[in-house]
Amino acid sequence: MRANRIILFLLVFAIMVIWAFPSAHGAPVLIKLRLADEADFQTATRLDVAVYHKMTSEFSGEELVIAEYEKSDLSALGDAGLSYEIVDEEPWTESYYLVSESPAAEKVNLAEYGRVLVSTETAHFMKISQENAWSVAANGYYIAKVFRRPLPLKYKSTEGTSPKGRYYDPDIDSYLSQIDQDSLFEWTLRLQNFQTRYTYTDSVLAARDWLYDKFASFGIDSLWLHHYIDDVHQWNPVATVVGTARPDKVIVVGGHYDSVVYGAGTNPYVWAPGADDNGTGTVATLEMARIVHENPLPVTVMFVPFAQEEQGLVGSWYFCEWLYYHYINVHWMINADMIAHSVDGYQDVTIYAHSSASYFVNLMMDMANIYTYMSPGYGGQSSGSDHYSFYQWGHDAVFAAEGDFFYGGWHKNFDTVDSLDFTYMKEVVKMCLAALVTEAYNIGYVVGDPTRDGIIDIADVLFLINYLYRGGEAPDPPETGDVTCDGITNIDDVIFLINYLYKGGPAPPDSC
Numbered sequence: 001m002r003a004n005r006i007i008l009f010l011l012v013f014a015i016m017v018i019w020a021f022p023s024a025h026g027a028p029v030l031i032k033l034r035l036a037d038e039a040d041f042q043t044a045t046r047l048d049v050a051v052y053h054k055m056t057s058e059f060s061g062e063e064l065v066i067a068e069y070e071k072s073d074l075s076a077l078g079d080a081g082l083s084y085e086i087v088d089e090e091p092w093t094e095s096y097y098l099v100s101e102s103p104a105a106e107k108v109n110l111a112e113y114g115r116v117l118v119s120t121e122t123a124h125f126m127k128i129s130q131e132n133a134w135s136v137a138a139n140g141y142y143i144a145k146v147f148r149r150p151l152p153l154k155y156k157s158t159e160g161t162s163p164k165g166r167y168y169d170p171d172i173d174s175y176l177s178q179i180d181q182d183s184l185f186e187w188t189l190r191l192q193n194f195q196t197r198y199t200y201t202d203s204v205l206a207a208r209d210w211l212y213d214k215f216a217s218f219g220i221d222s223l224w225l226h227h228y229i230d231d232v233h234q235w236n237p238v239a240t241v242v243g244t245a246r247p248d249k250v251i252v253v254g255g256h257y258d259s260v261v262y263g264a265g266t267n268p269y270v271w272a273p274g275a276d277d278n279g280t281g282t283v284a285t286l287e288m289a290r291i292v293h294e295n296p297l298p299v300t301v302m303f304v305p306f307a308q309e310e311q312g313l314v315g316s317w318y319f320c321e322w323l324y325y326h327y328i329n330v331h332w333m334i335n336a337d338m339i340a341h342s343v344d345g346y347q348d349v350t351i352y353a354h355s356s357a358s359y360f361v362n363l364m365m366d367m368a369n370i371y372t373y374m375s376p377g378y379g380g381q382s383s384g385s386d387h388y389s390f391y392q393w394g395h396d397a398v399f400a401a402e403g404d405f406f407y408g409g410w411h412k413n414f415d416t417v418d419s420l421d422f423t424y425m426k427e428v429v430k431m432c433l434a435a436l437v438t439e440a441y442n443i444g445y446v447v448g449d450p451t452r453d454g455i456i457d458i459a460d461v462l463f464l465i466n467y468l469y470r471g472g473e474a475p476d477p478p479e480t481g482d483v484t485c486d487g488i489t490n491i492d493d494v495i496f497l498i499n500y501l502y503k504g505g506p507a508p509p510d511s512c
C-alpha cells in the first residue's frame, strides 16, 4: 500500500517536472534573419526555421524575415552562415503587428504604444496589444497583423522580365468595352448605403450577403463563403470562374469590403460609408467577375472581396492560409483598394508591389498606357492593403490605387460617392481587367494545343502542318506548338503529336 503511494507520488512528481520543463527544446526565441540569396533560403528551409513575417529590406535583393528558433540551437544558424539577431526572448506573450507609415499618418511615438523590435525605413515590426495597434491605425498608420503560423519560404528573384502583350489588342479591348460605369457608381453607392461595413456590426454581414447574391446574379455557380474566426466570425465571399484551358492555373482578384472610421465625432458602429475605401475595389472585383463569367479565360480566376482588412489584413491572410492548405498555387494576385478619387486633370494611378513582382508591375503599367488615359507610376512596396498577405504567403501580388490619395475622406465620415470620379474609376478597372486578361492568355495554354481550345486533337496537328507548309498562322505562344521542347516548331513536333494521338506515344509535357 505504502509502496504504491510512493510510486504514485513519484509519478505525479515526474509529470509535474515534465510539465514545467517541456523539453530541452522548450525555449524558442524570436529572431530577425537576413536571407541574402537563394542559398540562404535553402539553408533556412533545411534548418526548419519557422518564419512568421517577411519584411521589406532596404538592401536590394535581401529579405529580412522574423522567425522563431530554439535558443539553444541558434549556433546552427551561425554555423550555416546565416546572420541573425534575437529580437524577443519571450515570443508571443503579446501580439505582433507590422506598423507602417501611410501618406496620411500623424506621426506618433510608436514606443509609447508597444515595443518596436525591428525597423526598416518606413515599417516597424512591433510587439503591441491589439488595442494599441488599433490606436496607431487611428493615427493613420497601416497595420498588418502577424499570425503564429509558419509561412512557406520561397525564394523569388527580383530580376524582372518583360510581359507579353505590350501592343494594342482588339480582343482585349472587347473585354474592356463591357465595363459598365453606371454599375460602378450604383454598386459603390449601394455599399455606402449599408451605413457601415465595420467588422463588428450586423450590417457588414448584410453587405457580405449582398455581395454573394450579386455574384450569383451574374450566373456564377462556383460560389461560397470562406469562413474563419480570428476575434470574431468573418467571411470572405469567393466566386470562381474556372479556366477553359488551364484550370489548374489560378489568378486571384480582390479588394476588401469592410470599412472603418476614426476620429472625433465618428462612430464606426453607426456610420462608416467607405465608398472609396473600399467600396470601389469591391465593386471593381464584382464588375470584373461579371465580365469574365460572360467570357471565361483560359485560366481560373478567383474573385474575392476580403473581410476585416482594417484590423490588419486579417481576411486576406486567412484566405491565403486556406489556399495554401488546399494546394492552390496562385500565379498572381491583383488587389484594388481606393481607386476612384481624382482631384486634378492629371489622371495618375499608382501600382504598389514587392520588387520581386516587377514583371506584373510592368504589365499593369503597359495596360494603363495602352488602354487608358491614365499615367501609371510604381509606388514601391506597400504593406497597406491585402496584396501584402499574398506577398507574405509567397505569391506575386500587385496593388492598384488612385494616384491622388483621398486625404480628406480616408477613414472619415466623408468617404462618400460625392467625392469620387467614376469616369476615372472606370479607367482603373480597365487597367486591372486588361492585365488580368492579357496574363491569362500568356499563361493559359496547353503544350500541344496551338488551337487554344484546351484539347489536343487532330485540329492541332493540322494547325502545325498549315503553319509549317502553307504559310498559316504561327502557334501563339510558340510553346503551344513546340511539344518536343527543343525551342523550335518543326516536323518533329507534328510526328510527336501524331504518335501521341494515334500510336500510344507519350503525352506532351505540362510545360517546357
Ligand SMILES: [Zn+2]
Pocket: 256, 277, 278, 309, 337, 338, 385
Ligand atoms: Zn482600404
